[in-house]
Amino acid sequence: MTATVRIPAEILSRYRRFSRFNSPYPAHDAARAIDLYPSGGDGVSPVSGVVRETHTVGCPDRSYAASEDHLIVVELGEEWCRRTGTEPGTVARVLHVAPSVEPGDRVEVGDSLGPMTRSGFFGRWVDDHVHLGFRTPGTDARRASGSLPVDVDASVAAVSWNGTGTVVARGPSHVVLDAPTHPDPGERFAAIASDGGVPLDGGLAHYAGGGAFAAVDAGRAVSLWGTRVGVAGDRGIEWNPIDVTANGDRVTGLSLFAARDRDYGAKVVCPDHEFAVGDRVSVDVVPSDDPIRLGVG
Structure with a gap:
């Protein structure tokens, strides 16, 4: 197993664009997150597994943005971990999607997690997107820091x-x-x-x-x-x-x-x-x- 999570090309191909560094978040500075841009308005899931929790947080006050953002935590399934060389029990953190899923729901790659939200955490010129990061088993998924390095197999x-x-x-x-x-x-x-x-x-x-x-x-x-x-x-x-x-x-x-x-x-x-x-x-x-x-x- 590797400490770096590599996103397979067949998952990336579901999105029109992606970036690991085009963000002010510290996680992006160290390539510990990736932003994925779907073609429509739905937050398309890049992972498969079981939703463990959802969480709502306040956003910086921006005239163009919603007042709240959301975190969806998914415990990765065995097959997804095997395909990516990820340690079993690793969780995915998804931001900027208003959840239509609930704890206990199983999601597959390509499923809608809910509509993407216009977050005050990113600039007005930034298109709506799915922010994806990962945490090792047993760590606090709500913390802003501590994500694993992310790379792409494409x-x-x-x-x-x-x-x-x-x-x-x-x-x-x-x-x-x-x-x-x-x-x-x-x-x-x-x-x-x-x-x-x-x-x-x-x-x-x-x-x-x-x-x-x-x-x-x-x-x-x-x-x-x-x-x-x-x-x-x-x-x-x-x-x-x-x-x-x-x-x-x-x-x-x-x-x-x-x-x-x-x-x-x-x-x-x-x-x-x-x-x-x-x-x-x-x-x-x-x-x-x-x-x-x-x-x-």
């Missing part, structure tokens, strides 16, 4: 991008560009690549750390568009002090993730922006003396 294609594109969708705090284009939508996952061809993950650089969807030697520098953006560590990438710009103006950052859907394109985080659909945008990264860093709350 390859992610590295997509080169020159930083330019046209706005095809906009929200109050972000825009989505028509570039880069997905090399094989619906068939495999892809992510924006570094200059060295490493598919990148995380909030660049509005969260302190990010990661990669491929192995990167610790101590290796990572660059994008000719600028050094971070240094790889044991489990992720520590971003350098940089700013992301759009048409020369500083924005909050660039949202990096693995996607398999046809609507894939760069997501630029830019609250109170004035970009309109059809605008041409050029994204760049530059060294900064005062980089934006966001946290929880």
Whole structure:
């Protein structure tokens, strides 16, 4: 058995996107959680087992979000543990889903756990998703810390991008560009690549750390568009002090993730922006003396 929980490719394929690092939660900094993005509004279960408890907590007060979030704890079934090399008795922690299940219910991979909820724990530009983490047998599943490392058993294609594109969708705090284009939508996952061809993950650089969807030697520098953006560590990438710009103006950052859907394109985080659909945008990264860093709350 291994201390790292590896999510099989056939489970990941049920979701249009996933990320291990694109979050301000400390668990994501150390790759001890994964966010899974279903295609619809239901919180699709990535695990099979028996629901042990559900719990409701208050959220930070956000005008765009619900006042409550939810925790669903599932004791993993023997077959799920065997497929993933996980210790029997391990429990899964699922957040951001309003539970339609109750303690004692058995759930299978692909079942609906309930509707996803808009949580005040994540930014306005973040799509609804299922947050998944794991705890060893006998530990307190309600605690915010103590989750096991999470990895994925799936390859992610590295997509080169020159930083330019046209706005095809906009929200109050972000825009989505028509570039880069997905090399094989619906068939495999892809992510924006570094200059060295490493598919990148995380909030660049509005969260302190990010990661990669491929192995990167610790101590290796990572660059994008000719600028050094971070240094790889044991489990992720520590971003350098940089700013992301759009048409020369500083924005909050660039949202990096693995996607398999046809609507894939760069997501630029830019609250109170004035970009309109059809605008041409050029994204760049530059060294900064005062980089934006966001946290929880």
